Amino acid sequence: MKRYFERYKAWLYLLPAILFLGAFMVYPLIDVIIYSFEEGYNFVTQTSRGTGFYNYGYVLRDPYFVQALKNTFLIVIITVPLSTGFALLISLALTAIKPLRNLFQTVYFLPYVTNTLAVGLVFMVLFKKTEYSEGMVNLLIKAFGGSGVDFIDGPYWAKLFVMCLYTIWVVLPFKILILTSALASVNPIYYKAARVDGTRPSRIFFRITLPMISPMVFYLVITGFIGAFKAYSDEVALFGTDLNAAGMNTMVGYVYDMLYGASGGYPSYASAAALILFLIVLTITCINLMVSRRNVHY
Amino acid sequence: MATEQATFSGTAVSDFSDSAKKRRIVRQAFLYLFLVFWALAVLFPFYWMLLTSLKSQSAYNSEVQPKFYVDEPTFDNYKEAFSAVPLARYFANTLIFTLVTTGLMMVVIILAAFAFARLSFRGRNLLFTLFLSLMMIPNELVIITNYVTITNLNLRNSFTGLILPSITSVFYIYLLKENFEQIPEELYKAAKVDGTSDFKYLRRVMIPIARPTLVTIAILKVIECWNLYVWPRLITDDKSYYLVSNGIQEIREHGFGRDNIPAMMAAVVAISVPLVILFLIFRNKIMAGVSRGGIKA
Structure with missing residues (x-):
C-alpha cells in the first residue's frame, strides 16, 4: 500500500492543478471549437440543428462585428507603435538622469496597479462635454483657440482619440519598466569603448x-499586439457597457455581447468570433516572430 | 526624432571643456522637463479624482469652467458614495474574493511546482510541456464554455462560481518551479536520508526559502483579482455579489443619478486607494516581479 502511494504521490500533488486546468482550460478549448460549428444552438434546450460554417459566415457578415474588427485594428495599429516608441523615449530619458530617477519610475508605474474601470471614469469626466460643463480637456482646447468637442458621445475620430490615449496611458507603465531594465542591463563597457573611439x-x-x-523591444511589440487585440475593459470604462450603440465595440467586446447581456444568449456566434480573433492574433504573432528572428541582434 | 533619442543615450560621452559642460546642463534640463511632463500626465487623473471628490455637487455643477482647486472641501461625497450605493458591500465582496482566490491558488501552485521541481515520476517533462503550452490559450477563448459550465452548475451569483476558474495559473506554476529548482537539491536528499516526508520538507524548507517569490506572486495575484472585470460581469447580475469593478460600472450607469460626478469620483478614489497603498508598500517587490515575470495585467 505504501509503495503504491509513493509511486503515485507526485500525481497527488499535481491533482488540483490538473483538475482545475482540465475543467477550466482544456475542456473549454475543445468545447469552444465544437460550439463554433454547431448551427442554431439553443442555450436553453442545449440542442442544435446541425454542423457547419454557418456561425462563421453569420459573424463575418454582422455589421457590429465588422465595426468591432475595424475598431480593434485601429487600436492595434495606432497604440502599439506609439506606446512602444514613447516608452522607449521615456526609458532613455530615465537612464540618462540620476537624481529623482526612482521617484519618476514609481510615478510612471502607478497606472499599472490601478483599476482601469475606475480611472477610465476619470478620463470620461475629463473629456466629456455636458450641459453643465465643458469638461477639462475642452477647456484646454479652447484656451489654445480650438473649438470644443464631446470626446465621449461625439464624432468617431474624437472617441477613437480618447480611446487610444487611454489605452496608451494604461499600457505604458509595463513597457517603461521592461525597457528601463533592458537599458540598465546593457554592459557599460560598450559605451566606454565607444567613448574612447569618439563615436x-x-x-x-x-x-x-x-x-x-532589440529582443526586449520585439518582446514588447509582440505582447503589445496581443494585448491590444484583446482590448475591452478600457472601452467599457470610457463608453459604458453598450459598446455597440456607441460604435466603439472591440472584438472581445463582441464576443461577450454575443454571450451575455441584452444582445446575448448566442454562445455559438461568440465561439466563432472568439476563434476568428484567436486565428488573427496567432497569424500576427507568427509574422512578428518571423520578423524578429531576422532582426533581433544579441 | 533620431537625434533626440541619440542625445539621451549619448550622455556617456562627456567632454570636460566649458561649452560641452553647458550643453550637458541644457540637455539635462530638457530631459527633466520631458520627464516631469509625463509624470504630470500620469498623476493628473489621480489629482482630478481627488479634487472632484472633495467638491460639493452644487459647486461642481456651477463650474462652467472646471476649477483646479476646491474652495470648500467636503467629505459628503464619500458619505454619499457609501450610503447611496452598496459600495461597502462591493468592497467586502472583492476582499473575500481576492483573499480566497489568492489563498487557494497559492496552495494549488505550490503543490504543482513542488511536484515538477523535486518529485520524479514518469511523464514529468511531457506533462510540464503540456502545462506550458496552455499559457498560449487566451482567456477569451475558454471563458465562453466556462460561462456555460458555471451557469449549468447553477453557480451564477455565488462566490464559488466567481472563484473557481481563477484558482490555477500555469504561469505562476512555471515561475515557482523555476524558483524551487534553485534551492540546492542536496537539501532535499539530506532530508530524505533523515526520513523527512516530502510534505514536511516542502513546508519546513522549500516554502520558507522561496518566501520572497511566494509573496511577489501573491501580491501580483491580489492586484489581478482586485481589477478583474469581465468574469464577474458575466457571472453576477445580483448586486450583492458585485466586485468593485462591476460596482463602479453600475454606479456609472445607474447610481447616484448620472450627474453626481463628485460622488462618483469619491467612489473611484475609495476603490483606487487600497491598491495604491499596496503598491507604495511593496513597490520594489511588485516592480521586480512584473519585470521578471514579464506579464501584462
Missing part, C-alpha cells in the same frame, strides 16, 4: 543601444 551619440544609439535591447 557620435546617434551612432551609439543605433549601433549599440538599440541592437542590445
Whole structure:
C-alpha cells in the first residue's frame, strides 16, 4: 500500500492543478471549437440543428462585428507603435538622469496597479462635454483657440482619440519598466569603448543601444499586439457597457455581447468570433516572430 | 526624432571643456522637463479624482469652467458614495474574493511546482510541456464554455462560481518551479536520508526559502483579482455579489443619478486607494516581479 502511494504521490500533488486546468482550460478549448460549428444552438434546450460554417459566415457578415474588427485594428495599429516608441523615449530619458530617477519610475508605474474601470471614469469626466460643463480637456482646447468637442458621445475620430490615449496611458507603465531594465542591463563597457573611439551619440544609439535591447523591444511589440487585440475593459470604462450603440465595440467586446447581456444568449456566434480573433492574433504573432528572428541582434 | 533619442543615450560621452559642460546642463534640463511632463500626465487623473471628490455637487455643477482647486472641501461625497450605493458591500465582496482566490491558488501552485521541481515520476517533462503550452490559450477563448459550465452548475451569483476558474495559473506554476529548482537539491536528499516526508520538507524548507517569490506572486495575484472585470460581469447580475469593478460600472450607469460626478469620483478614489497603498508598500517587490515575470495585467 505504501509503495503504491509513493509511486503515485507526485500525481497527488499535481491533482488540483490538473483538475482545475482540465475543467477550466482544456475542456473549454475543445468545447469552444465544437460550439463554433454547431448551427442554431439553443442555450436553453442545449440542442442544435446541425454542423457547419454557418456561425462563421453569420459573424463575418454582422455589421457590429465588422465595426468591432475595424475598431480593434485601429487600436492595434495606432497604440502599439506609439506606446512602444514613447516608452522607449521615456526609458532613455530615465537612464540618462540620476537624481529623482526612482521617484519618476514609481510615478510612471502607478497606472499599472490601478483599476482601469475606475480611472477610465476619470478620463470620461475629463473629456466629456455636458450641459453643465465643458469638461477639462475642452477647456484646454479652447484656451489654445480650438473649438470644443464631446470626446465621449461625439464624432468617431474624437472617441477613437480618447480611446487610444487611454489605452496608451494604461499600457505604458509595463513597457517603461521592461525597457528601463533592458537599458540598465546593457554592459557599460560598450559605451566606454565607444567613448574612447569618439563615436557620435546617434551612432551609439543605433549601433549599440538599440541592437542590445532589440529582443526586449520585439518582446514588447509582440505582447503589445496581443494585448491590444484583446482590448475591452478600457472601452467599457470610457463608453459604458453598450459598446455597440456607441460604435466603439472591440472584438472581445463582441464576443461577450454575443454571450451575455441584452444582445446575448448566442454562445455559438461568440465561439466563432472568439476563434476568428484567436486565428488573427496567432497569424500576427507568427509574422512578428518571423520578423524578429531576422532582426533581433544579441 | 533620431537625434533626440541619440542625445539621451549619448550622455556617456562627456567632454570636460566649458561649452560641452553647458550643453550637458541644457540637455539635462530638457530631459527633466520631458520627464516631469509625463509624470504630470500620469498623476493628473489621480489629482482630478481627488479634487472632484472633495467638491460639493452644487459647486461642481456651477463650474462652467472646471476649477483646479476646491474652495470648500467636503467629505459628503464619500458619505454619499457609501450610503447611496452598496459600495461597502462591493468592497467586502472583492476582499473575500481576492483573499480566497489568492489563498487557494497559492496552495494549488505550490503543490504543482513542488511536484515538477523535486518529485520524479514518469511523464514529468511531457506533462510540464503540456502545462506550458496552455499559457498560449487566451482567456477569451475558454471563458465562453466556462460561462456555460458555471451557469449549468447553477453557480451564477455565488462566490464559488466567481472563484473557481481563477484558482490555477500555469504561469505562476512555471515561475515557482523555476524558483524551487534553485534551492540546492542536496537539501532535499539530506532530508530524505533523515526520513523527512516530502510534505514536511516542502513546508519546513522549500516554502520558507522561496518566501520572497511566494509573496511577489501573491501580491501580483491580489492586484489581478482586485481589477478583474469581465468574469464577474458575466457571472453576477445580483448586486450583492458585485466586485468593485462591476460596482463602479453600475454606479456609472445607474447610481447616484448620472450627474453626481463628485460622488462618483469619491467612489473611484475609495476603490483606487487600497491598491495604491499596496503598491507604495511593496513597490520594489511588485516592480521586480512584473519585470521578471514579464506579464501584462
